[in-house]
Amino acid sequence: MKVYRLFRRELGSYLASPAFYGVLTIFLLLSGYFFFTDLSFYNTINFKGDYGPVEGLWSRYFSDLRFVMMLTLPLLTMRLLAEEKKLGTFELLTSYPLRDSEILAGKFLAGLAALLLMLAGSLAHFLVWAAFWGTQGLQPLWAGYLGLLLLGCALLSCGLFISSLTENQAIAGLATLGVFVFFWFLTWNELMASESVVRVLVRLSLFDRLQGFFKGVIDTKDVAFFVLFCGLFLYLTLRVMETRFWRGQK
Amino acid sequence: MIQVDSVSKSFGSVHALRRVSFSVEQGEVIGLLGPNGAGKTTMMRILSCFMPPSSGSVRIAGLDAARHSLAIRARTGYFLERVSIYPDMRVASFLEFVAGVKGAPAGGPKKEAARVMELCGLGHMAKRIIGNLSKGYQQRVGLAQALVNQPDILLLDEPTAGIDPEQVVEIRALIKELAQRSTVVFSSHILSEVSQLCRRVIIINRGELLAVDTPQALGAALADGRGFRVVVEAPGGQDLAGPLGAMPGVRSLEDQGEEAGGRAFLIQAAREADLARSLCALAFERGWVLRRLEPLEHSLEDTFLKMLAREKRPS
Structure with missing residues (x-):
């Protein structure tokens, strides 16, 4: 119940903020742009009808959505704990009978709800598709969305962790973007590392793990990876919150 | 609690x-x-x-x-x-x-x-x-x-x-x-x-x-003595400061001028001095009217500042 109240407060704060609507608009504009260009490309290469929509369109579109999420999620997470520290409301919050884990859960779930709102907006493109070409072949989309959701959870937890390290939102946002870009580029350096190292990097990469989901295949190993990644960063965030016990700061 | x-x-x-x-x-x-x-x-x-x-x-x-x-x-x-x-x-x-x-x-x-x-x-x-x-x-x-x-x-x-x-x-x-x-x-x-x-x-x-x-x-506890404020009326323009300052235990005397038909003084006395008794005896002996006699309270501000000053003093 306490987590629910924290979640509601945090989500209310998102919904009351013009910045959130800005992020939502950017997300929807970019996702709409990518859907249009991917659809145009699909129509161009598929004039003989060789490609199904899953491999020809959805997979490509979801890959582009990953990129949009990477750009926009830092704007969602940067305020979560940094703002509380800046305002001093974190001290007020900890004076209530709340566990740190409850505070963290409320914030994480609010971030997730905001992400769901953004992803729900992107569903409009599929409604357009369904209106013209019917619902056949849309089933793999659920796997694709599950993949994006898991990626979103991982990115949110990482962003939340970085937001807990500073009270400056701009720094939190930029640092989060930097870390996300690092994860994006992680597998791009094949020439710089040996084959075995690249294999490890591929296993660690957040973004490359989604290809299976985008083709409609849910691999439990990939699900476990995202859950563990998310759990690790939430745990690290909790540990940062506990540093107030010995740091003597907000 | x-x-x-x-x-x-x-x-x-x-x-x-x-x-x-x-x-x-x-x-x-x-x-x-x-x-x-x-x-x-x-x-x-x-x-x-x-x-x-x-x-x-x-x-x-x-x-x-x-x-x-x-x-x-x-x-x-x-x-x-x-x-x-x-x-x-x-x-x-x-x-x-x-x-x-x-x-x-x-x-x-x-x-x-x-x-x-x-x-x-x-x-x-x-x-x-x-x-x-x-x-x-x-x-x-x-x-x-x-x-x-x-x-x-x-x-x-x-x-x-x-x-x-x-x-x-x-x-x-x-x-x-x-x-x-x-x-x-x-x-x-x-x-x-x-x-x-x-x-x-x-x-x-x-x-x-x-x-x-x-x-x-x-x-x-911090005061090194006790303070009083007195207002005394003396007939015939008698000297007040001299006899008041000569009372046993008085450390300092400050003339604060005319007030309420008499003259006001701030007196600092040793903690053990019985100033009220001495003052009443003096007034009776000289025919003065004691208009006011009030002990001075230490404000919290005085106490606080004294306490901090005492802390700063090298031991």
Whole structure:
């Protein structure tokens, strides 16, 4: 119940903020742009009808959505704990009978709800598709969305962790973007590392793990990876919150 | 109600508190005094369970703060002047949120929020956004959130700082009323306010406890003598200063001029001198009229400054 109240407060704060609507608009504009260009490309290469929509369109579109999420999620997470520290409301919050884990859960779930709102907006493109070409072949989309959701959870937890390290939102946002870009580029350096190292990097990469989901295949190993990644960063965030016990700061 | 035993708190090489011990009785209003950087905020943070002490123990309502932090926080109201409240929330929504996370009593968060708004004179501000309120009203919202669920212990850090005099009077009256049922630890820079509201004061400086007592007892203990103000009327323009200054035990005499048909003097005397008796005998002998004789009280400000000055003196 306490987590629910924290979640509601945090989500209310998102919904009351013009910045959130800005992020939502950017997300929807970019996702709409990518859907249009991917659809145009699909129509161009598929004039003989060789490609199904899953491999020809959805997979490509979801890959582009990953990129949009990477750009926009830092704007969602940067305020979560940094703002509380800046305002001093974190001290007020900890004076209530709340566990740190409850505070963290409320914030994480609010971030997730905001992400769901953004992803729900992107569903409009599929409604357009369904209106013209019917619902056949849309089933793999659920796997694709599950993949994006898991990626979103991982990115949110990482962003939340970085937001807990500073009270400056701009720094939190930029640092989060930097870390996300690092994860994006992680597998791009094949020439710089040996084959075995690249294999490890591929296993660690957040973004490359989604290809299976985008083709409609849910691999439990990939699900476990995202859950563990998310759990690790939430745990690290909790540990940062506990540093107030010995740091003597907000 | 509050038992602080040999509490120390260090942040790396900085010792914010060193072996501080005191206790606060149930229903007592106690003032926490000290200059900037004395350790008041650290003490408040430890009492509010924001952070544990490095060593020593804190027991609140019989519970160990290190082990039962959640139970203690459920019974504590905490107000911090320097902390802003969520500026994007409306007054009623914020207080309902606080009532919800504090586990509102029967009637639910809405009813509890309405109760504290009424108590703090915020009823007409319920729908206003906190960030748009004046400093005074934001202070009231801060106080209102501390009062949610009728806490047994109130920790108030500078509750009247930065607000207009009329609201100061109202908030002081409210604190007095709250003291009827809660134990209050009250920190303020306004010493007259502390002496007005608190029965006892805790004075800390550079992390060390200097004293815990009533302002009167502290003043008396620090004074190296006793002061009196007298107004004497002498017939025929007799010399007053000479005989007054010659009384046994008198250390200094200050002529304050004509007043109420006589002449006023400030007399500092040794602690053991019985000035009242000597003065009455002198007046009787010389045919003076003793218009006024009043002992001088030490203000909390005097006491506080003397205590800090004594600390600074090389031993």
